[in-house]
Amino acid sequence: MVPRKAKNKLRIIPLGGLGEIGKNMTAFEYEEDIIVVDCGLAFPEDEMLGIDLVIPDVTYLTKNYEKIRGIVLTHGHEDHIGALPYILQELNVPLYGTRLTIGLVENKLKEHNLLRTTERHNVTQGETIKLGNSFKIEFIRSNHSIADAVMLSIWTPVGTIIHTGDFKVDYTPIRGESIDLHRLAELGKKGVLALLADSTNVGRLGFTQSEKMVGLRFEDIFNKAQDKRIMVATFASNVDRVQQIINAADKFKRKVAIIGRSMVNVAKTASELGYLDIPEGTLIDVNDVKRYNDEQIVIIMTGSQGEPMAALSRMAASEHRQLEIKPGDVVILSSTPIPGNEKTVSKVVNELAKKGATVIQEDTHVSGHAAQEELKLIHALVRPKYFIPVHGEYRHLQKHAELAVEMGMPKDNIVLASVGDVIELTRESCKITGTVPSGQILVDGLGVGDVGNIVLRDRKHLSQDGLLIVVMTLERESGIVVAGPDIISRGFVYVREAENLMDAARVVVRKALDRCETKHIVEWSQIKTIVKDDLKEFVWQKTKRSPMILPIIMEV
């Protein structure tokens, strides 16, 4: 693939996944063509109170809608496909992905009533497609914690770009073959202009273990668990992990029940598409579990991250409709807590232990992301001219840049970019030349983008100290108070214990109103400000708290 003469520059525009974990999305633009790689969601930060999920700001794509030739997907995880239902409502563009990826996307489209209107294309690992006049995309077989993952080789007029997506190097994968190192070597030999590579695990030394290790561990645990009931919690999307639990169950002649909505959905799709082999007669309904002895049962479920609504947490809290934990149960947590979830996971573990279950968390999980030596292998095979670390917080991107420098890449050939940066590439240069609108769009219930900083600031304020509402009715002409002031509080203090405080607060408000009257202040906004300031000061003196104070004036 000798590039044709390139008159223009290739623009790479990350819209998510740089300087953050999740919401991976990158646009590639050349002349009249744009292709987009992935369209993921992120989970809300702690301070995003009440927010369900976060998606990328795609203002730039909306403005260039007619140029977009399609969204190309690397694999079926939420942080790569989860924003599609929201983005497709604005941008009706075709999707390209491998069979399992598209299968999982279709589940989402169905839920959001978008299946009929969305064009989907299945591709196979190794296939190449052409999008617009400027792009050819090859789907390279890869390994990750979900089957059918691909890296992308994107042929552009300025040169070949390789985007790794999420990956690891697994020489003994559960399904399919090992990552196509031969193809990467071949491309590296022909010459790769730029590499965009996963930085998630750049902080880890060595090589990430094969998924197969977890299977051996399962067999070991199953072997020792003897007459116990076994439960395994893991990520719904980790189809290969589920396969290994089923394999172990089969080996030890146990029936399998799958619970948790997302787990059931993914297992159904994966098994229909041939990515999950469930031996005839193995699967049973959760309601039939009681018809078997403990040593005949394995339960696979969601909740390994301590998610409060997932099956495992509900069982730990004795709130599950169908199942309860009993003494002797063996519970395997087959995942590592995602940063931020450590405490919730601990809580679930403590509850399970109190119920008499044996909880096993050690060596029951391997990562889906490449550690340092795998990253080095990819850098060595691809030997790109330019390098753009992606998929990671700033410290990960920086560390990945250091790794590239260690391997001999000139510092100036590495671009540490942020979301919204426009990276322009020619055959001879790669640099940030500008920015486009970008950022986080918050999804809360049905609302997409209607919760912003002011709303979040108010939620934060309310969550810390609650609120005091001061309500009064004034006579239109005279400004005389004809009803109230009443004070109502929520989330501030338990009122029965603080009656004196509330009585005193009413006196403070009344005095403030008297002062307004004496001074002939009749402007509502002024009256409100005076009442608010006096009450705020009083409450702070008495309690060292600052509830939100809302004075409301009505007029008759």
Add this chain to the structure above:
Amino acid sequence: MVPRKAKNKLRIIPLGGLGEIGKNMTAFEYEEDIIVVDCGLAFPEDEMLGIDLVIPDVTYLTKNYEKIRGIVLTHGHEDHIGALPYILQELNVPLYGTRLTIGLVENKLKEHNLLRTTERHNVTQGETIKLGNSFKIEFIRSNHSIADAVMLSIWTPVGTIIHTGDFKVDYTPIRGESIDLHRLAELGKKGVLALLADSTNVGRLGFTQSEKMVGLRFEDIFNKAQDKRIMVATFASNVDRVQQIINAADKFKRKVAIIGRSMVNVAKTASELGYLDIPEGTLIDVNDVKRYNDEQIVIIMTGSQGEPMAALSRMAASEHRQLEIKPGDVVILSSTPIPGNEKTVSKVVNELAKKGATVIQEDTHVSGHAAQEELKLIHALVRPKYFIPVHGEYRHLQKHAELAVEMGMPKDNIVLASVGDVIELTRESCKITGTVPSGQILVDGLGVGDVGNIVLRDRKHLSQDGLLIVVMTLERESGIVVAGPDIISRGFVYVREAENLMDAARVVVRKALDRCETKHIVEWSQIKTIVKDDLKEFVWQKTKRSPMILPIIMEV
């Protein structure tokens, strides 16, 4: 110490620190005497919105005030002394502790104006005191991540009890001597009735490294940092760590500035009492930092846990009054994130990296708590008849019990207790026989215990979806609406973007009021319920959110 004939039972009552991390406090009661070991605070759980800290419920002690002979302190960390200022306001009892411990307590008492009224007694490691008729307490030299830590050997009429407090076995401590293993061996030989031991690190294999290892690492980093400015963030209370930073600074001829209120306070107290050696001329004021070159400076500060108000976070956010991070700065985080703080720490690290600082987190910290092999050593030396694991979540206590069983202790001789349990001991038995009131008292500003479940539930609700206030004025006699209904929202939706929604909501309320009028419903509570239900349903349909809805009726 042959126990005199015991007619009665010894009661051990944990009031905090079992099934949780923090707020360590245990009462020992025999006939007319009670002694209390430690009086710590805990940091609020995520769901305790707006809460500053948590202290033990001491209702049982308040009811038995006249029996209390004193509070005996094992060391000066917040989770062992932090509740004193609150508890001492209710229970004015004498305090006993080693010099550094009492020194740190006195700082707190000063702040809370309790210094004059509180009786304090300094003891030295190795000393024995008598409290009441039933207790003698020996303070055994120990090691922890703060100097002057002790284990307690509590002589009671039924036998000797050993309480380890927090400890590790450090053969090469920074200050003072290694833990008094000889004394523990001696006591073990004479016969120990029960052991209460720290379970925090029971999940870790092997031996916790010596504090000295961190000093070697500091020297290594300082040696390589050459011409860079060095900043080290750590826990204010880890005086030995601060000493090692100062030692490294001294070796490399750097001046030291200490910043952060708690760091300055602890360093002052420790140095006055002789627990921190600062070579003449080493310490400089933070305002003088700019008068030196980078290679002449070390800054010691708080904020290693990403606490938003601490020095390091403020610098990372460019919000510190006196100092800012500049490219090339070497920032050492000398602590491991406490579970729950991982994300905030990451955030600070990312910000520092973006500012060009080199952040070093690897091998810059050792724990202050005993790992498995150290725990085994203590069990082996003390060889108690009964064992009560303390200081840890349920899973820790359980694991510690398993460790004891592995070492040959009969399962029946181990008591897995919870906070509030009454454990009764004779020479021949140790079992839980009842409970006393116990739990968590929440401190919010000046309020101690005035924020309970209802207030927290409201704060949670407000934090997730905000609120809608519906306010209207009715005529007393007729019940006719003379003003309003007005709808005010906070933390719900950005109003300018949702004007249509708010207009429609007003229509819903008006219709609800019309319905009330038609049906001659005049009871305010009924009207409020109808308005609330209708609005709630409408808002849920339109937004899939459930803000708090507060209907307020005024009367003229």
